[in-house]
Amino acid sequence: MLNRNIECFMGCDKEAAEAGIVLFGAPFDGTTSYRPGTRFGSSAIRRESYGIETYSPYQDTDLEDTAVMDTGDLELCFGDTEKALDQIQERTQEILDVGKLPFLLGGEHLVTLGAFRAAVQAYPEIHVIHFDAHADLRDQYLANPLSHACVIRRCWELVGDGKIFSFGIRSGEREEFQWAKSHISMQRFDFQGLEETIRQIKGKPVYFTLDLDVLDPSVFPGTGTPEPGGVTFEELRKAVTLVCSEANVAACDVNELSPHFDPSGVSTVTACKIVREMLLALSK
Amino acid sequence: MLNRNIECFMGCDKEAAEAGIVLFGAPFDGTTSYRPGTRFGSSAIRRESYGIETYSPYQDTDLEDTAVMDTGDLELCFGDTEKALDQIQERTQEILDVGKLPFLLGGEHLVTLGAFRAAVQAYPEIHVIHFDAHADLRDQYLANPLSHACVIRRCWELVGDGKIFSFGIRSGEREEFQWAKSHISMQRFDFQGLEETIRQIKGKPVYFTLDLDVLDPSVFPGTGTPEPGGVTFEELRKAVTLVCSEANVAACDVNELSPHFDPSGVSTVTACKIVREMLLALSK
Amino acid sequence: MLNRNIECFMGCDKEAAEAGIVLFGAPFDGTTSYRPGTRFGSSAIRRESYGIETYSPYQDTDLEDTAVMDTGDLELCFGDTEKALDQIQERTQEILDVGKLPFLLGGEHLVTLGAFRAAVQAYPEIHVIHFDAHADLRDQYLANPLSHACVIRRCWELVGDGKIFSFGIRSGEREEFQWAKSHISMQRFDFQGLEETIRQIKGKPVYFTLDLDVLDPSVFPGTGTPEPGGVTFEELRKAVTLVCSEANVAACDVNELSPHFDPSGVSTVTACKIVREMLLALSK
Amino acid sequence: MLNRNIECFMGCDKEAAEAGIVLFGAPFDGTTSYRPGTRFGSSAIRRESYGIETYSPYQDTDLEDTAVMDTGDLELCFGDTEKALDQIQERTQEILDVGKLPFLLGGEHLVTLGAFRAAVQAYPEIHVIHFDAHADLRDQYLANPLSHACVIRRCWELVGDGKIFSFGIRSGEREEFQWAKSHISMQRFDFQGLEETIRQIKGKPVYFTLDLDVLDPSVFPGTGTPEPGGVTFEELRKAVTLVCSEANVAACDVNELSPHFDPSGVSTVTACKIVREMLLALSK
Amino acid sequence: MLNRNIECFMGCDKEAAEAGIVLFGAPFDGTTSYRPGTRFGSSAIRRESYGIETYSPYQDTDLEDTAVMDTGDLELCFGDTEKALDQIQERTQEILDVGKLPFLLGGEHLVTLGAFRAAVQAYPEIHVIHFDAHADLRDQYLANPLSHACVIRRCWELVGDGKIFSFGIRSGEREEFQWAKSHISMQRFDFQGLEETIRQIKGKPVYFTLDLDVLDPSVFPGTGTPEPGGVTFEELRKAVTLVCSEANVAACDVNELSPHFDPSGVSTVTACKIVREMLLALSK
Amino acid sequence: MLNRNIECFMGCDKEAAEAGIVLFGAPFDGTTSYRPGTRFGSSAIRRESYGIETYSPYQDTDLEDTAVMDTGDLELCFGDTEKALDQIQERTQEILDVGKLPFLLGGEHLVTLGAFRAAVQAYPEIHVIHFDAHADLRDQYLANPLSHACVIRRCWELVGDGKIFSFGIRSGEREEFQWAKSHISMQRFDFQGLEETIRQIKGKPVYFTLDLDVLDPSVFPGTGTPEPGGVTFEELRKAVTLVCSEANVAACDVNELSPHFDPSGVSTVTACKIVREMLLALSK
DSSP: OOOOOOOOSTTOBOOTTTOSEEEEEEOOOTTOOSSOOGGGHHHHHHHHGGGSOSEETTTTEEGGGSOEEEEEEOOOOSSOHHHHHHHHHHHHHHHHHTTOEEEEEESSTTHHHHHHHHHHHHOTTOEEEEEOSBOOOOSOBTTBSSSGGGHHHHHHHHHOTTOEEEEEEOBOOHHHHHHHHHHSEEEESSOTTHHHHHHHTTTSEEEEEEEGGGBOTTTOOOSSSOOSSOBOHHHHHHHHHHHHHHSEEEEEEEEOOOGGGOTTSHHHHHHHHHHHHHHHHHHO | OOOOOOOOSTTOBOOTTTOSEEEEEEOOOTTOOSSOOGGGHHHHHHHHGGGSOSEETTTTEEGGGSOEEEEEEOOOOSSOHHHHHHHHHHHHHHHHHTTOEEEEEESSTTHHHHHHHHHHHHOTTOEEEEEOSBOOOOSOBTTBSSSGGGHHHHHHHHHOTTOEEEEEEOBOOHHHHHHHHHHSEEEESSOTTHHHHHHHTTTSEEEEEEEGGGBOTTTOOOSSSOOSSOBOHHHHHHHHHHHHHHSEEEEEEEEOOOGGGOTTSHHHHHHHHHHHHHHHHHHO | OOOOOOOOSTTOBOOTTTOSEEEEEEOOOTTOOSSOOGGGHHHHHHHHGGGSOSEETTTTEEGGGSOEEEEEEOOOOSSOHHHHHHHHHHHHHHHHHTTOEEEEEESSTTHHHHHHHHHHHHOTTOEEEEEOSBOOOOSOBTTBSSSGGGHHHHHHHHHOTTOEEEEEEOBOOHHHHHHHHHHSEEEESSOTTHHHHHHHTTTSEEEEEEEGGGBOTTTOOOSSSOOSSOBOHHHHHHHHHHHHHHSEEEEEEEEOOOGGGOTTSHHHHHHHHHHHHHHHHHHO | OOOOOOOOSTTOBOOTTTOSEEEEEEOOOTTOOSSOOGGGHHHHHHHHGGGSOSEETTTTEEGGGSOEEEEEEOOOOSSOHHHHHHHHHHHHHHHHHTTOEEEEEESSTTHHHHHHHHHHHHOTTOEEEEEOSBOOOOSOBTTBSSSGGGHHHHHHHHHOTTOEEEEEEOBOOHHHHHHHHHHSEEEESSOTTHHHHHHHTTTSEEEEEEEGGGBOTTTOOOSSSOOSSOBOHHHHHHHHHHHHHHSEEEEEEEEOOOGGGOTTSHHHHHHHHHHHHHHHHHHO | OOOOOOOOSTTOBOOTTTOSEEEEEEOOOTTOOSSOOGGGHHHHHHHHGGGSOSEETTTTEEGGGSOEEEEEEOOOOSSOHHHHHHHHHHHHHHHHHTTOEEEEEESSTTHHHHHHHHHHHHOTTOEEEEEOSBOOOOSOBTTBSSSGGGHHHHHHHHHOTTOEEEEEEOBOOHHHHHHHHHHSEEEESSOTTHHHHHHHTTTSEEEEEEEGGGBOTTTOOOSSSOOSSOBOHHHHHHHHHHHHHHSEEEEEEEEOOOGGGOTTSHHHHHHHHHHHHHHHHHHO | OOOOOOOOSTTOBOOTTTOSEEEEEEOOOTTOOSSOOGGGHHHHHHHHGGGSOSEETTTTEEGGGSOEEEEEEOOOOSSOHHHHHHHHHHHHHHHHHTTOEEEEEESSTTHHHHHHHHHHHHOTTOEEEEEOSBOOOOSOBTTBSSSGGGHHHHHHHHHOTTOEEEEEEOBOOHHHHHHHHHHSEEEESSOTTHHHHHHHTTTSEEEEEEEGGGBOTTTOOOSSSOOSSOBOHHHHHHHHHHHHHHSEEEEEEEEOOOGGGOTTSHHHHHHHHHHHHHHHHHHO
16 A cells, blocks of 8 residues: 655666666766756656656667666765765675676766776776767866866776767867867767767777767757857657667667757757657667 | 737638638647647747747748638637637537638647547547657557547547558657557658658548647757757748648648647747648648 | 655655655546646655755754655546546545545646545545635536636535635636625635634634635736635745644645746745744644 | 727727826836746737726726727836836826826836826826835835846835835835834735725825735736735735725826736636726726 | 956857957837837856757858857847937947957847948948848838837838838838838848849848748747748748848847747757858858 | 047945045856856846936935945956965955955855955954855765865854854755854744844954845845745845944955846846945945
8 A cells, every 4th residue: 555656767667587687767967057957857857757658769769679778867076076976986896797888978078987986897898979069078167177178088088099979079178179179089069970980889889978068059958058059859769779779789878958948848858759769769 | 998908820811701721720639648738738829929920931922912800719618628628628519610721729739639539529530640640559658549649540440441641740658659550650850751642532521630849859849858969940831831732631630749848939830831731621 | 776866845755654744646537627736736846955954043953854755746547537636635645544634736626525535534524724815616617517716615615604714705607706705714815814813713624725826926926717816925834834734634635736826936936935934833 | 991900908099188087008017036927018018908898887887988088018128127108107197288197008017106106296296005015115126226136115215104005915024024024014914904095095195006916826827926925816905995985096006917827817817807896986 | 377267159259350240239128009028138148058059950060160249239229219229330330340249149130230330331232131021111110110010111111112122021010011022122021032142232231130030930939029931940040041141131120029928948048059151151 | 539438336436545435356167066156146136236226215326425445356267166265365455455345246255265365364353144044054065075065064164163144054965054054043934033133243254155145036136056945035134234334354255146047137137136225325
């Protein structure tokens, strides 16, 4: 009697034993310099997921047929960035240890670093596919090396040259674009070359990190640092489906939804649909 | 002395005798399951129509030269869906009886059923052209057969197989897409095949129902169930112009504007402009 | 490993066995005639409760020391009012059957009828204390007897004259105010006489129904039908504390929060704090 | 057949012949210096009036029993202040000419000048009762003598010393407060002395102008220049009822609602209720 | 000690002596007929410019390397349109007199007339490149010749036939489109022919006026009169870069951002980025 | 030629030499746990101050006659709380060193600690008058001792028992209220005893810290952690006037305005008016 009605991402209600993918949220935006609020992203995605269908006419599959568990949001320490990253790393580690795929919902982009530290330990040969409007390659931002604007630079320090493939980049300092030339592969503005990249790293474990601001703000206004000139929903939908079904994704994240800047609610629905398409493609 | 200043859709101020098209609103959203508010759609369209011009550079014609009467909104019974549908059917019948074309502004998509019941009686051979993001083909939704999510299925029950042509569909349950294959013609995602369809049903009376959420949410956020991945304004503008000028439209509706989810007001303006283009094309 | 992080009203995380009070939500607004959206009320209260403290300096007690279980929201049938009321009645019955106090979060005010039907069965001698801006005594509203505007009239039909005590009423039709004179006790505008009422029904089981729009809209804008001229937060806080600590409350509800009309979030916080004070007073 | 459903202030649907009071709107905010938008005030009041009851429990009377006609909004020339004032004056004159009471809905406060010019012609002995947060006594504002911030000064030029009684004033330049001492009667901050004033001008024709920003912004945020420290709804309700039932009101206006700064809608409802109470008291 | 922290458009902090381009704002919207608020446009652009980077990956240059001074907003007289235009003209004259390029931020589109009057005096042979959704060719609007809807017509009166090249026009009265045929060059809907135009007026001084509502409302909702069917960000970015780097721009303006209708903030960011790209291209 | 138009708090445009009070902003909200955004508070206060008058009818004085300099906002390091506090302390020190009164605009309440550290060094005998809804006496919050929820506890560590006088407190953990009894003077809910306190510490240097959430959310919704049940505008206005004119204020701050949660703009205006009254009282 009197069971609780538990909220999870729509259709992701499997028990731990049967799940192959484990969703969790990291409601952290402590280093956000411009417009804070991505701390509310993961819970908004979970809550609003009930507004979309579990069935995808794009892939002709249904979340009801997949094995995903949503473990809810972490309770992160506020004001101590390193400790928050430790908590994210620990949870990712737990999921990897039992042979499941961690799927992290941010939060700001820095949360990637916590999950990536665990992924590198589990898969030293890991490569990174990175979709974003921003290069995120600063060495420091406002004197802080642990900033959302530095997260890909920090990931690079863990894996070195030639392992990171960025797409859609259209904003950054001049120095970031110059630094990129000798250390990572960067496709500016769009997803050109993505198929080739996936072919190139075939078989290698991949960490896939998606900063939703790669989308044009007309499609996705609800983010801290919107950058006009981004990709369309269709372009992103095809690209994430490609990565999740063709690359060997070992862990992934979706971040930077800031629902307070999304008064019509459309950004949250867009995030939900992208997560659905990723879960379906990963489950194939 | 002391005349009243009556609000109608911009330029649609003809008297009953001279009007060929009769606009009316059905402010009903009683079965909306997710985000209610389309009950405010028709009055918002009427009010905000003054922000656009009566002249269309696309068609080089002007609403001032057309014969349209706007009779305002129905006062619908709330909480009794059947009774509301009866009121809509009755008004549609009245308009058809005097040989005019009824143009219904919703409200949620279920209002179509009221108008369609009258149209089927007047034109037993009627066909349906349906633009929508959602299949709306469920047999029941949350145990309710009279739901916005079932409206095209209810219409089908009145006309049978082969009469309904849906375009732009990108969301629904797996069962709806499967059911569609044997009962209606469904074009997913876009308007491909629309010209061919119009040619195919040339001369037949047509009921044209437009759920505005067929538009991409970047263009039209103000709706109850936004679905990323929709058509552009230009695609819809061309498609409605085609239907209204080439098909033999006997009655039509435009629905699912929910102005409370449109804080910038852009969705309402978009609805106004689409209604203007439809009225102009129908008047040719 | 991999436990789920379950959302409940702050501090209300007791298991069924130890709980004395059971919270549940009824996200229903199907008969709302003006501005819909109270369907989002109970989940907003639960979510935002984390913004307030568990400790009350007013009563010098703490939610951590109480025995409350939050069982989440019911999944109600939309579009069939009677069925939704049945579901609410059934859940209330279950809670009463195991000797616990049901605490219902709406939803629109009509949800009270579901819970009250169960309460009358359990306690035939039950009295009603009712705080509201509106009389809610219409026999029908827009031809519908099962409307939020008729809920106290429907309750009266179950218990008869002299059992209902309304406070704070400042809006209604002339007929409602006249009808009230011979059937219920109605205090207009404020809580004068509340202590006397509680003394008068001492020992009798009481159903306490709180429509939050009894508050002035300056304090509580987030409701479907705001009525200027209401009581202050302090007046309501004292009144609910009095009822919950001095009357013999057998069941209660708090309803009519509509978070979409509360852009600053203040109404939801106000609802949370009133619920906290009620839970603490009931637990004494 | 096919009647239009005409929008008017709730219950104010009498024909010209039977009406004793004539409502009209002046959607003008051309001199607003800070936050524009009162041009949308009168139509918002008309539209949202359906959210309140026609019956007042304060006065125990009903709008249904009154003789009020709502003639809708004027179509004012934008960008030529004098011409807009002429249009307002002309309409007021027309209403006075047939022996009815003009009730003007703004718009910014400058609209008062148009109506007052007509009232002074009809009633040379007219006195003014003025409720406002701002003195509005500047000789010029940003080099413009026809500004909302100068409107009472302009009215004074038409009637001279000792005829104007301002209440609730809490903002202005030092010079305005000093000038007031020798030319008008000004009660700062509240309504003290209002009864005495009404007694003093007993029998004299009165123009009553109500700037709704006299209310505290907690009650009435939706205005161009909110001023913390204002009166409560109850204080204003009592004061307008007193003026409208005890003074010899020959014409009146209610202005400065700016609905775009009222996201919860509460300010508009407040304006509606004040207008209702005024209409009821004037009709006694 | 105690220096002031002065707000300017990001990176535009040069002193007068070294600056080649001088930014200034004209916060005026006095003739706006529909939704006012562009008076807040220039200060919003300045404030939010800190959310974007100074470096452009499109042009591979940086605002830090340019010579731009931002002199802030003019303090314009409200309610006297001619006087406001005089102030804008005077400031433009001052900038032209010292051989610098004036870059005006509106405000509504009428502000162009003030700057253009100065530009015509300095460069009698000046041509106009005009991007807009609206023709702005009315002779009068609501009986007012000094309206935003007439601004290009007023400019034409200063330079005569064959000097004005409009692009992107998709809204206006029938008469405007017809008048245009014999007096100006008008490209409807898009930028087709822009390169040819620039070649044609090679060497001639050019006044470039950009009404941001040429953008589609999905990209740029925050404007007074949004017009669905506009150009994309990429189309506009390329077009302004072409004009500013290939034409001989002597003065320019960017106008019609209305931040109150931009709740997500995306329109302001879009305006900032377009201004950045223009400044960079002009500085080459 | 070409002077810049510098934005400062209205009327606070004195040069350093003549100023007796120096305003500066600290746009920091890095430890905010619930709803971030006070980082935008100081710039909103500065910008919106132009909506109020420089003259106060309460005190019959004018900001134009005072000697206040506004030095704008600090550019704080984000993500390193200690460094941000150092920057605030340093600026406060500079102001104190030249014998002027520092007036800090937050930002979250933690900014007080930076200013207070400087004030304690300059005035070792300093006492604290503290207006707030929250006790802010936690030893740690989410494992962080440098949190807004701990700021008064941190101040206490610098001055010891008997020096801190808190008013208006209505929220906190049970432990904070108990700890307060032996270490500070705390008046719950209101300002009772304020006059007595001022008399008691007559002649002692006073640091006055005002957390604006002491106001009721009906008056001041725009804050991170609104707490129903607070003081009215009039109560706060009188209390700050009393402190600033009767106590020996050596430094002060006003904090916790979060303009994103203030869609009507009323909270910002309220903050502006309180700051004006404080500046006027301090200047007497």
